[in-house]
Amino acid sequence: MAQDKTFYITTPIYYVNDIPHIGHAYTTIACDTMARYKRMKGYDVHFLTGTDEHGQKIQAAAETKGITPQQLVDQIHVNFKDLWRVLNISNDDFIRTTEDRHIKTVQAVFRKLIDQGDIYKGTYSGYYCVPDETYVPENAMGPNKTCPDCGRPLTIMEEESYFFRGSKYVPELIKYYEEHMKAVMPRVRYNEIMSFLKGGVRDQSVSRTSLKWGIPVPGDEKHVIYVWFDALINYMTAVGYLDNPEMFSKYWPNVRHMVGKDIIRFHCVTWPLMLLALGLPLPAEIIAHGWWTVDGEKMSKTRGNVVDPFKMVKAYGLDAFRYFLLREVPFGNDGDFSELALVSGINSDLANDLGNLLNRTLQMIQSYREGTVPSCSDASSELSRMYPEVLSRVDEALNNYAYDEALKAIWEFISRSNKFIDETMPWKLAKSQEDSDKVSLSHVLLNLYESLRLAGLLIAPFMPDTAKRIYSQLGQDADPLTLNYESFTWGAGAGSTIKKGEVLFPRIDLKEWKKAREAENAPKAEEPPHEAEIGIEDFGKVEMRVAQVVKCEEIPKSKKLYKLEVDLGYEKRTVCSGIKAFFTTEELTGKRVILVTNLKPAKLMGIESKGMILCASVKKDGKSEQLTLLTPEKDIPLGSRVS
Numbered sequence: 001m002a003q004d005k006t007f008y009i010t011t012p013i014y015y016v017n018d019i020p021h022i023g024h025a026y027t028t029i030a031c032d033t034m035a036r037y038k039r040m041k042g043y044d045v046h047f048l049t050g051t052d053e054h055g056q057k058i059q060a061a062a063e064t065k066g067i068t069p070q071q072l073v074d075q076i077h078v079n080f081k082d083l084w085r086v087l088n089i090s091n092d093d094f095i096r097t098t099e100d101r102h103i104k105t106v107q108a109v110f111r112k113l114i115d116q117g118d119i120y121k122g123t124y125s126g127y128y129c130v131p132d133e134t135y136v137p138e139n140a141m142g143p144n145k146t147c148p149d150c151g152r153p154l155t156i157m158e159e160e161s162y163f164f165r166g167s168k169y170v171p172e173l174i175k176y177y178e179e180h181m182k183a184v185m186p187r188v189r190y191n192e193i194m195s196f197l198k199g200g201v202r203d204q205s206v207s208r209t210s211l212k213w214g215i216p217v218p219g220d221e222k223h224v225i226y227v228w229f230d231a232l233i234n235y236m237t238a239v240g241y242l243d244n245p246e247m248f249s250k251y252w253p254n255v256r257h258m259v260g261k262d263i264i265r266f267h268c269v270t271w272p273l274m275l276l277a278l279g280l281p282l283p284a285e286i287i288a289h290g291w292w293t294v295d296g297e298k299m300s301k302t303r304g305n306v307v308d309p310f311k312m313v314k315a316y317g318l319d320a321f322r323y324f325l326l327r328e329v330p331f332g333n334d335g336d337f338s339e340l341a342l343v344s345g346i347n348s349d350l351a352n353d354l355g356n357l358l359n360r361t362l363q364m365i366q367s368y369r370e371g372t373v374p375s376c377s378d379a380s381s382e383l384s385r386m387y388p389e390v391l392s393r394v395d396e397a398l399n400n401y402a403y404d405e406a407l408k409a410i411w412e413f414i415s416r417s418n419k420f421i422d423e424t425m426p427w428k429l430a431k432s433q434e435d436s437d438k439v440s441l442s443h444v445l446l447n448l449y450e451s452l453r454l455a456g457l458l459i460a461p462f463m464p465d466t467a468k469r470i471y472s473q474l475g476q477d478a479d480p481l482t483l484n485y486e487s488f489t490w491g492a493g494a495g496s497t498i499k500k501g502e503v504l505f506p507r508i509d510l511k512e513w514k515k516a517r518e519a520e521n522a523p524k525a526e527e528p529p530h531e532a533e534i535g536i537e538d539f540g541k542v543e544m545r546v547a548q549v550v551k552c553e554e555i556p557k558s559k560k561l562y563k564l565e566v567d568l569g570y571e572k573r574t575v576c577s578g579i580k581a582f583f584t585t586e587e588l589t590g591k592r593v594i595l596v597t598n599l600k601p602a603k604l605m606g607i608e609s610k611g612m613i614l615c616a617s618v619k620k621d622g623k624s625e626q627l628t629l630l631t632p633e634k635d636i637p638l639g640s641r642v643s
């Protein structure tokens, strides 16, 4: 059946008001890698992502900005599209829940369920935050039944609502899961869902009258369809449930949803119950991944440790970032993001293992065979015998979404290839005049070349650009992503002409890197207290001019003051200045300074001081700790006005 070769994979639709962070990047890169892998396995893949654009928070955010919710989502959904472009995501479609195709589908589903009696009218009651106009589930309430967002007390509210008769389909869903143990992955989530289902599921409210920004219930427009009910249906909309039966039947039974573990109840309970009510096949797999912490701490806006994927890609390169995310954690577990671990991974796995294998091999083919890959009658070696096993390990790992295991298998092969160089010592063979050694050298070089040709193929779904760069240096015209694993034949690379290029992953100097990090993390100056704002006319009242210190004397008994004679070009004046702690008399004599000339004269230690010399200083407890004079940067006549 043709359907066996289709593969429909989805990310959750992301809440459009979120700032894209590492969690979004991770889910989407995981889906992208899987989509690319399946395409290379010959599947007809449909890869969907998009944005969830309805709900109270959008409405409120739009109101603060003074624009309509539609204008707001039109502006901000682009944040996600931009990120997917930067992360080289190969999605086939990007759905927005405010699109016409989606609104029509949701309304059609809603009507069908009303017509068959699976959606009915009742009364919803729950804890409600009046100022935020939103219900708060009991497990999300703050202390003493307060709103988790604004902290104000919640009130119990009742409203007319439509309910989805999901409870009716629970036994059928339990039976399905019992027969399909891989329908929810990993196993820990499967168990969680099974025990939740067995504990009983109540019918869920699927409409609100208190909300405006959403899809109206067809025929009863004072109700708006509850956002989750609306959002989940996107997976059907995008493959033509409403208007493209051919596309729908092609992809539907082979659908995979990738989700974070926080939204599995919606995906593994609500959603399948909706599908059962609609008489549709259930998703083949729902895969739940863990959360990311940052340097061991929970990621949050208030901690200021939210990892910005744009920044990471800019600093370390896209493929290094993709590699790190997928290699770092066993899929399904929580992962910890640390830049240090990322940098170490770049240096060891990417620069050392992969980069060196490519460099050394191409260097030798260049020196010993003038850039042409030699052929030999029997290309088989330990590496060629290892490769089918690597392919099947990668396949098995990816069928279980164990990206880390797949990468581990690939890197074991890369390490084995590096070891092969050390064992066979081609530089010795190259010096020998024996015919048998010449044959051996050809054999070694061909095998190394083939291991790189295979490595390029294997890493392509994970690191598409790097794979392409490797192939280009190997002198292979094809983009590895367009190849099929089955078409790989060991030895077929003989006769190729290499094109040695740039180093794949330059090593990062750890010392320099740490220094730069420390500088970046150094505490910034605290915001100082400020004076009230003044107008330019206030500032203009202060007359300041360039002057030169012509004489500097100590004042007996004063610890702080010097008596200075300053020349303004048009007159000379005496000024007392409290800068004794910072200069010697010699240092000051001859210095050009800025003098406030229209300050009311003052008597200091019995001397009349006419003016004030400008200084910058760092003060602590009212005392200057550091101090410097302001001095004209270029030569300019004495008496010049400062403005």
Ligand SMILES: [Zn+2]
Binding pocket: 129, 130, 131, 132, 147, 148, 149, 150, 151, 152
């Ligand atoms: Zn509130």
